[in-house]
Amino acid sequence: MNFKRIIISRTDSIGDVILTLPLAGILKKNYPNAYILFLGSAYTKDVIECCEFIDEFIDWTAISKLPEKEAITAINLLNADTILHVFPRKEIAIIAKKVKILNRIGTTNRTFHWFNCNKLVRLSRKNSDLHESQLNIKLLKPFKVKTDYNLSQIAFFYGLDKIQILPEKFKALLDKEKFNLILHPKSKGSAREWGLENFASLIELLPVDKYNIFISGTSEEAALMQSEITDKYDNIIDLTGKLTLTEFIAFIAQADGLIAASTGPLHIAAALGKVALGIYPPIRPMHPGRWMPVGKYAHYFVNKKTCIDCRKTMDCHCMKSISPEEISEYLEKNCRKL
Numbered sequence: 319m320n321f322k323r324i325i326i327s328r329t330d331s332i333g334d335v336i337l338t339l340p341l342a343g344i345l346k347k348n349y350p351n352a353y354i355l356f357l358g359s360a361y362t363k364d365v366i367e368c369c370e371f372i373d374e375f376i377d378w379t380a381i382s383k384l385p386e387k388e389a390i391t392a393i394n395l396l397n398a399d400t401i402l403h404v405f406p407r408k409e410i411a412i413i414a415k416k417v418k419i420l421n422r423i424g425t426t427n428r429t430f431h432w433f434n435c436n437k438l439v440r441l442s443r444k445n446s447d448l449h450e451s452q453l454n455i456k457l458l459k460p461f462k463v464k465t466d467y468n469l470s471q472i473a474f475f476y477g478l479d480k481i482q483i484l485p486e487k488f489k490a491l492l493d494k495e496k497f498n499l500i501l502h503p504k505s506k507g508s509a510r511e512w513g514l515e516n517f518a519s520l521i522e523l524l525p526v527d528k529y530n531i532f533i534s535g536t537s538e539e540a541a542l543m544q545s546e547i548t549d550k551y552d553n554i555i556d557l558t559g560k561l562t563l564t565e566f567i568a569f570i571a572q573a574d575g576l577i578a579a580s581t582g583p584l585h586i587a588a589a590l591g592k593v594a595l596g597i598y599p600p601i602r603p604m605h606p607g608r609w610m611p612v613g614k615y616a617h618y619f620v621n622k623k624t625c626i627d628c629r630k631t632m633d634c635h636c637m638k639s640i641s642p643e644e645i646s647e648y649l650e651k652n653c654r655k656l
Contacts, residue, residue: 332582343475
């Protein structure tokens, strides 16, 4: 079967998008002449456009605001012959069928896919032991290509090779004599968090003469971290709210490592081959088995126990019980030499 113009539809968050990029890399490996379009949310555009395997970004945020007929026209004008519903959305599935995209690929566990897709893949994310990136690749089954990859193999398919040049004012903040470490304490409410007090303790443990520490986050998160971190320590550099996403990606690419919960920046760092240390809850499906960072120098920390106490709350005592000492020791033993 000849696949010429393929839409990858994934309209959720940055971390989810990063873990979908290897799917695009595998597609390009097997169909090098295919034109790959990525239908995503506007705020993930800068990430997607860093990927060498994506030929064009399509702004679903803008299309979704159009009247139905105009939205249908916008998708129709893409002249796609294939769409992969990686993140299932009923409205996109309906539009894809209305514009008669030839190959409409979705999973069997979404009822609306039964009526709007003509190539169904039996796949249950909820009960699977596979990683998110591996689950995404399973959707390539109709392409008759290899879909079984281990995580070390997947790490080679991100394709984040179109990184913008980092502005000199940010590049000047990096120290060639030290390990440039980004701490990203908050998650915009998308993940359980390790806690500001733990990040503060970690800062105190890391030798000033060895580590150049940056604090990152959104401008909204800046105020939340001010009293406990950014105003408290003289040996850190506050980047909260000061970089665009494009600049932040370029900064991560120039830094040495990043520590965060299960967030977009963590997965960006892993995809760029940086030291990416993730702190996770043991609860499914948020556990590292599903969402660990995937990269050459990626690693995760989790309290290895069966626990569901934070099922109905964002406060996870299992995460907060992971000691700053454990992480500082890992950095000293494994990362200083890189």
